[in-house]
Amino acid sequence: xxxxxxxxxxxxxxxxxxxxxxxxxxxxxxxxxxxxxxxxxxxxxxxxxxxxxxxxxxxxxxxxxxxxxxxxxxxxxxxxxxxxxxxxxxxxxxxxxxxxxxxxxxxxxxxxxxxxxxxxxxxxxx
Amino acid sequence: xxxxxxxxxxxxxxxxxxxxxxxxxxxxxxxxxxxxxxxxxxxxxxxxxxxxxxxxxxxxxxxxxxxxxxxxxxxxxxxxxxxxxxxxxxxxxxxxxxxxxxxxxxxxxxxxxxxxxxxxxxxxxxxxxxxxxxxxxxxxxxxxxxxxxxxxxxxxxxxxxxxxxxxxxxxxxxxxxxxxxxxxxxxxxxxxxxxxxxxxxxxxxxxxxxxxxxxxxxxxxxxxxxxxxxxxxxxxxxxxxxxxxxxxxxxxxxxxxxxxxxxxxxxxxxxxxxxxxxxxxxxxxxxxxxxxxxxxxxxxxxxxxxxxxxxxxxxxxxxxxxxxxxxxxxxxxxxxxxxxxxxxxxxxxxxxxxxxxxxxxxxxxxxxxxxxxxxxxxxxxxxxxxxxxxxxxxxxxxxxxxxxxxxxxxxxxxxxxxxxxxxxxxxxxxxxxxxxxxxxxxxxxxxxxxxxxxxxxxxxxxxxxxxxxxxxxxxxxxxxxxxxxxxxxxxxxxxxxxxxxxxxxxxxxxxxxxxxxxxxxxxxxxxx
Numbered sequence: 001x002x003x004x005x006x007x008x009x010x011x012x013x014x015x016x017x018x019x020x021x022x023x024x025x026x027x028x029x030x031x032x033x034x035x036x037x038x039x040x041x042x043x044x045x046x047x048x049x050x051x052x053x054x055x056x057x058x059x060x061x062x063x064x065x066x067x068x069x070x071x072x073x074x075x076x077x078x079x080x081x082x083x084x085x086x087x088x089x090x091x092x093x094x095x096x097x098x099x100x101x102x103x104x105x106x107x108x109x110x111x112x113x114x115x116x117x118x119x120x121x122x123x124x125x126x
Numbered sequence: 127x128x129x130x131x132x133x134x135x136x137x138x139x140x141x142x143x144x145x146x147x148x149x150x151x152x153x154x155x156x157x158x159x160x161x162x163x164x165x166x167x168x169x170x171x172x173x174x175x176x177x178x179x180x181x182x183x184x185x186x187x188x189x190x191x192x193x194x195x196x197x198x199x200x201x202x203x204x205x206x207x208x209x210x211x212x213x214x215x216x217x218x219x220x221x222x223x224x225x226x227x228x229x230x231x232x233x234x235x236x237x238x239x240x241x242x243x244x245x246x247x248x249x250x251x252x253x254x255x256x257x258x259x260x261x262x263x264x265x266x267x268x269x270x271x272x273x274x275x276x277x278x279x280x281x282x283x284x285x286x287x288x289x290x291x292x293x294x295x296x297x298x299x300x301x302x303x304x305x306x307x308x309x310x311x312x313x314x315x316x317x318x319x320x321x322x323x324x325x326x327x328x329x330x331x332x333x334x335x336x337x338x339x340x341x342x343x344x345x346x347x348x349x350x351x352x353x354x355x356x357x358x359x360x361x362x363x364x365x366x367x368x369x370x371x372x373x374x375x376x377x378x379x380x381x382x383x384x385x386x387x388x389x390x391x392x393x394x395x396x397x398x399x400x401x402x403x404x405x406x407x408x409x410x411x412x413x414x415x416x417x418x419x420x421x422x423x424x425x426x427x428x429x430x431x432x433x434x435x436x437x438x439x440x441x442x443x444x445x446x447x448x449x450x451x452x453x454x455x456x457x458x459x460x461x462x463x464x465x466x467x468x469x470x471x472x473x474x475x476x477x478x479x480x481x482x483x484x485x486x487x488x489x490x491x492x493x494x495x496x497x498x499x500x501x502x503x504x505x506x507x508x509x510x511x512x513x514x515x516x517x518x519x520x521x522x523x524x525x526x527x528x529x530x531x532x533x534x535x536x537x538x539x540x541x542x543x544x545x546x547x548x549x550x551x552x553x554x555x556x557x558x559x560x561x562x563x564x565x566x567x568x569x570x571x572x573x574x575x576x577x578x579x580x581x582x583x584x585x586x587x588x589x590x591x592x593x594x595x596x597x598x599x600x601x602x603x604x605x606x607x608x609x610x611x612x613x614x615x616x617x618x619x620x621x622x623x624x625x626x627x628x629x630x631x632x633x634x635x636x637x638x639x640x641x642x643x644x645x646x647x648x649x650x651x652x653x654x
Contacts, residue, residue, distance in 0.1 A: 019448040019473040023455055030458070062440070090443035092436075110447035113454045 012054040016063040041071025072101035168264040172196040186238040203237035228252035298404030343372040356387035360400035507536035527566035553582040561586030588639040
């Protein structure tokens with residue numbers, strides 16, 4: 001593990017459940033990631049204007065204001081596949097949902113932190 | 127004996143005259159014998175002087191048996207048309223004797239010992255008068271009308287049967303004739319079925335006026351032209367059709383009537399009349415409609431419950447996920463020697479609350495569906511209760527403007543305070559959830575007649591009429607994006623409605639798109 005701040009990978013978490021959002025933030029920060037958070041797609045789009053492209057986006061689907069589908073459409077439209085997306089969802093058909101929005105992977109709620117970490121490491125921009 | 131010489135005395139041609147008379151008599155006899163009309167010649171004392179073969183055949187007696195008999199002979203068993211024994215003075219010959227006028231067209235029945243049924247004759251009788259005006263003979267002739275009479279009776283019987291069948295039919299039957307364009311027959315059922323107008327008026331009415339009594343509609347509600355009705359089509363176009371139509375009579379009673387009409391053709395193929403049958407299918411139609419509606423309700427309920435299960439599963443997954451993550455994080459931190467952090471406990475607590483709310487809602491619905499939710503009513507100041515509820519939200523949501531407008535009187539009502547608090551809290555919660563952060567929420571408590579009305583007014587985007595209708599039903603959470611994006615099971619308003627109804631009150635919403643919504647409930651003030 002490398003603690004040098006300049007090579008920290010940047011993860012954007014988009015999740016409306018604050019408890020989940022901030023627990024994931026705490027976890028990923030403890031794993032040496034630079035974590036950006038947004039509570040819905042709209043906030044995330046706004047954040048991306050100033051933050052630069054993250055190395056991976058963790059995306060919840062059901063959210064108010066701008067949900068996962070709407071975000072994915074707008075993101076792909078504006079930024080193409082610059083950041084890989086991983087869907088985190090409570091829906092029964094997570095795989096289908098991931099494919100629908102051209103996400104590279106998915107994790108089904110509830111999930112194991114280790115599994116999440118593995119998934120992130122697999123898909124994050126190298 | 128006188129000697130005759132025709133050549134010497136041509137003015138006295140006895141022989142030829144005798145011959146001529148004899149020939150003429152013979153011709154007359156031949157003519158009479160071969161006539162199909164029976165002829166009986168009576169002397170003035172009514173004894174029979176002559177009868178021809180047709181008369182003897184008709185009466186069932188030989189000429190020998192007849193000659194010399196008179197009209198009083200008890201062997202004549204003459205009967206009247208109604209079957210009663212004919213009085214002697216009514217015998218044609220006796221009537222002729224009693225009157226100077228000839229008898230015409232008297233119907234006489236003869237009961238013959240050799241036949242099981244009477245024979246019938248149409249009789250004429252007249253006097254034969256000499257040059258001095260004296261009656262010399264009485265002549266009765268008769269035509270055998272037995273067959274015609276039987277046929278007529280049969281026809282009349284058939285007619286009665288036919289009429290009875292039509293009259294007794296549960297289906298309405300109408301017959302209209304082409305020649306007149308009028309209704310020549312309408313049975314009682316038809317009369318009743320079509321709304322019981324004045325029967326005499328309907329009886330001889332022309333078809334167009336008859337059908338104009340009603341307003342006619344197709345089942346889809348569109349108007350029907352009289353010319354498209356089966357009776358009209360059958361009568362004037364010769365087309366056989368059936369249709370189910372709505373008949374609306376003059377007092378706006380509606381019946382759904384299946385009507386079928388067919389032309390009645392003459393032998394030459396031309397339309398003579400049309401017959402229409404009417405059946406009231408309103409009941410059947412109503413039942414079918416109810417059945418369809420019931421099925422729809424059942425299907426909807428199934429669909430809603432399965433959707434509800436999806437929502438419930440999703441709603442449970444979220445706090446469970448948070449739990450799982452928080453515990454995993456805590457374990458990691460403990461393993462690194464970091465103590466359990468307060469923020470973790472706060473997060474865990476909030477998720478426990480969330481699950482508790484879900485479980486309480488589910489239990490409430492289950493109790494409501496089984497009718498086992500009991501109220502614990504006590505005398506309560508409704509103003510204080512609503513005020514407490516608002517204060518609680520003001521503490522929880524300090525950045526939201528939640529206002530209460532109420533009179534200073536406490537307004538005591540007999541209610542279950544916990545449940546009414548729950549309802550109020552649910553309405554405020556919804557208002558917070560579904561409206562922008564910067565808009566206020568206004569509550570009011572007001573006494574109107576014998577009810578207390580509590581309103582929760584917001585300035586959100588409003589709710590469409592369609593969504594309003596489903597708001598208070600269980601498992602029927604609006605499918606709009608807004609509700610889709612919000613958490614919860616969507617049971618709150620249903621539970622609220624049931625609680626208010628258990629109090630004998632009423633809950634509702636007034637909303638205009640773009641203007642916000644006002645949810646309200648009214649509680650009766652019980653007079654003790």
